[in-house]
Amino acid sequence: MRPLDYSIGELAALSGVKVPTIRYYESIGLIPAPPRTGGNQRRYDAAARDRLRFIAHARAMGFPMAELKAMLRIANHRDAPCDDIDALVRTRLAEVETRIARLTALREELSGMLVSHRHGTVADCRVLEVLADHQQCAHEH
Amino acid sequence: MRPLDYSIGELAALSGVKVPTIRYYESIGLIPAPPRTGGNQRRYDAAARDRLRFIAHARAMGFPMAELKAMLRIANHRDAPCDDIDALVRTRLAEVETRIARLTALREELSGMLVSHRHGTVADCRVLEVLADHQQCAHEH
DNA sequence: TCTAGGACCTCTAGCGACTAGAGGTTCAAG
DNA sequence: CTTGAACCTCTAGTCGCTAGAGGTCCTAGA
Numbered sequence: 001m002r003p004l005d006y007s008i009g010e011l012a013a014l015s016g017v018k019v020p021t022i023r024y025y026e027s028i029g030l031i032p033a034p035p036r037t038g039g040n041q042r043r044y045d046a047a048a049r050d051r052l053r054f055i056a057h058a059r060a061m062g063f064p065m066a067e068l069k070a071m072l073r074i075a076n077h078r079d080a081p082c083d084d085i086d087a088l089v090r091t092r093l094a095e096v097e098t099r100i101a102r103l104t105a106l107r108e109e110l111s112g113m114l115v116s117h118r119h120g121t122v123a124d125c126r127v128l129e130v131l132a133d134h135q136q137c138a139h140e141h
Numbered sequence: 142m143r144p145l146d147y148s149i150g151e152l153a154a155l156s157g158v159k160v161p162t163i164r165y166y167e168s169i170g171l172i173p174a175p176p177r178t179g180g181n182q183r184r185y186d187a188a189a190r191d192r193l194r195f196i197a198h199a200r201a202m203g204f205p206m207a208e209l210k211a212m213l214r215i216a217n218h219r220d221a222p223c224d225d226i227d228a229l230v231r232t233r234l235a236e237v238e239t240r241i242a243r244l245t246a247l248r249e250e251l252s253g254m255l256v257s258h259r260h261g262t263v264a265d266c267r268v269l270e271v272l273a274d275h276q277q278c279a280h281e282h
Numbered sequence: 283t284c285t286a287g288g289a290c291c292t293c294t295a296g297c298g299a300c301t302a303g304a305g306g307t308t309c310a311a312g
Numbered sequence: 313c314t315t316g317a318a319c320c321t322c323t324a325g326t327c328g329c330t331a332g333a334g335g336t337c338c339t340a341g342a
Contacts (some may be wrong), residue, residue, distance in 0.1 A: 009287090009288095009289060020329075021330085024328075037338090039336075040292095041336095070241055086255070092251060096247055100248065107241065133228045150319080161300075164321095165299075165300060180309070
């Protein structure tokens with residue numbers, strides 16, 4: 001038996017994940033249900049803390065929930081080959097690059113609006129025209 | 142009276158917004174309720190089509206719903222000054238630039254994982270380590 | 283040892299922005 | 313006139329939480 005060091009509030013402070021969110025993660029099976037005290041309160045160990053930190057970090061990096069579950073499943077088989085996780089990271093990297101490209105195009109579009117924009121009234125507002133007419137975009141969304 | 146040219150399905154085809162979504166937009170007051178036929182079906186005119194295209198385009202560009210409402214409100218006062226819309230675009234542009242910066246940092250982090258990653262077993266997987274330990278990130282999420 | 287009050291418990295409901303389905307009605311082409 | 317695609321309303325579900333109600337437990341200080 002590992003020592004049960006943390007209450008849910010302490011775990012929240014250590015992981016940066018809010019208390020109700022931790023309970024939510026438990027309810028959807030992303031983290032295992034921890035043991036309880038006699039008074040029915042959750043008590044976590046260091047492994048639970050690490051797992052939750054992993055989740056918090058991966059979420060912040062934009063990995064979707066389903067991929068997290070997959071990674072955690074893989075991580076539990078410590079002798080499995082790493083290729084599966086490798087593939088998830090590659091996929092995620094490709095997604096990130098696509099999003100960067102799209103946002104860059106969008107940035108051009110937005111700054112183009114401002115450049116062609118003289119202070120007049122709404123009636124001749126270029127911004128509204130551009131927004132209304134997708135034909136004027138060089139790229140697709 | 143304008144001619145009422147389009148059924149909701151035609152409007153969907155012309156705007157790229159799905160039929161249930163058009164009804165949803167009406168329910169939240171983003172678009173006005175159009176007139177109906179004797180049989181209670183919605184009929185739209187060209188102005189409604191343009192308004193919906195505007196919405197579709199702005200949504201695709203990431204403008205939040207609340208800002209859309211603001212822009213549409215402003216656009217209805219055709220003699221109002223353009224500065225308000227200008228400000229919305231500038232804010233949006235700043236957000237886009239922030240997101241690009243974050244995603245670029247993330248891309249570095251992800252590709253760094255792959256570089257330092259040799260094909261082994263999960264037990265010594267760098268990716269999982271990096272994900273578990275946020276300290277290893279040069280930036281914050 | 284008692285007590286106060288902060289932290290914990292479960293449960294339900296709500297958010298945004300839709301999407302899906304049930305069950306029924308209308309429109310328009312042939 | 314018939315047929316079936318498109319329309320109608322309504323409810324409920326999605327994701328990833330967040331907020332609140334109403335109640336219990338733990339622990340530090342007196």
